[in-house]
Amino acid sequence: xxxxxxxxxxxxxxxxxxxxxxxxxxxxxxxxxxxxxxxxxxxxxxxxxxxxxxxxxxxxxxxxxxxxxxxxxxxxxxxxxxxxxxxxxxxxxxxxxxxxxxxxxxxxxxxxxxxxxxxxxxxxxxxxxxxxxxxxxxxxxxxxxxxxxxxxxxxxxxxxxxxxxxxxxxxxxxxxxxxxxxxxxxxxxxxxxxxxxxxxxxxxxxxxxxxxxxxxxxxx
Numbered sequence: 438x439x440x441x442x443x444x445x446x447x448x449x450x451x452x453x454x455x456x457x458x459x460x461x462x463x464x465x466x467x468x469x470x471x472x473x474x475x476x477x478x479x480x481x482x483x484x485x486x487x488x489x490x491x492x493x494x495x496x497x498x499x500x501x502x503x504x505x506x507x508x509x510x511x512x513x514x515x516x517x518x519x520x521x522x523x524x525x526x527x528x529x530x531x532x533x534x535x536x537x538x539x540x541x542x543x544x545x546x547x548x549x550x551x552x553x554x555x556x557x558x559x560x561x562x563x564x565x566x567x568x569x570x571x572x573x574x575x576x577x578x579x580x581x582x583x584x585x586x587x588x589x590x591x592x593x594x595x596x597x598x599x600x601x602x603x604x605x606x607x608x609x610x611x612x613x614x615x616x617x618x619x620x621x622x623x624x625x626x627x628x629x630x631x632x633x634x635x636x637x638x639x640x641x642x643x644x645x646x647x648x649x650x651x652x653x654x655x656x657x
Contacts, residue, residue, distance in 0.1 A: 444481060445580035451478030452584040453560070457589040459607055460556050460598075461549050467512060470605060472503045477587075479614050482584045483621040486576065491630045494618060498634035502610060503640035506603065509645035552598065559590040570619075577622045588615030606644030610637060 455475035459468050476499025484492040562585030570582045570616030578587075595604055617633050 439640035443644065445485065445578065446466065447482030449479045449580050449584045449605050451481065453587055456588055457553070457556055457560075460552050460591050460595060461610060464547075468603075469507050471597075472506075472610065473500050475614060475649055476503075476613065479588075479618060482581050482618050485578075486581075487625050487628075491625075491627050492621075494630055494634050495621075497505070498637045499610070499614070500583060501560060502637045505619060505638070505645055506606065506640040506648075509648050510603070513648060518609065524594070548607045552594070556591055559594055560587055563587055563590045574619060574623050577619065578619075580623055581618050585615040585618040588618070598655060600643055606640055609640050613637065613640070 451474055455471040456533065457477060458471035459475070462468060462471070476496050479499070480492055483495060527609040564583060567579065567582035567586050570586065571577050571579060574582075588611050592608050592610075592615060595608030595611060599605065613633070620629065620633075
């Protein structure tokens, strides 16, 4: 009887659900929650090739990156309104003080449908290339290959759809998460895992800085 390892499969499902949520959903709160779930999926996928402590470093670093972005946006909300795509405008120009303004490019149904369709096409193309990836990296399992190509493809899509700071950083973090799955399998090194964790935190800090600069420029 064929035995199925459900834990890696659950990691793949978490990665797919969270990455597509990042691509489609316009709310920054939901995006940051999806980012944390995405790193949980990455943790599950790399936990069978890395020691549990090293794999946990990736999870903690990803969650810390999300916390940094959340704290930065929360601070900006006191002075400006942060749009779903990560840009910021003065509250006086909104006509409302407490609700977040909508971004036409990210909130319209046609925009969401287009991003979903493009994501599905990229996902299907990536899944068709996943078996070849396991040939190039022999230690890579099918589940790890599926998760990595989905993250790489969706991350590149996010980078191509907008130049807003928050969405750009989320795209970079998604792309880097896919790279981490492949590299953790090819080179299970504690030093490299620590370096990638620092890169994740550095991207989050850069995103926080860019959000602040964007808000100051828009409110000036």
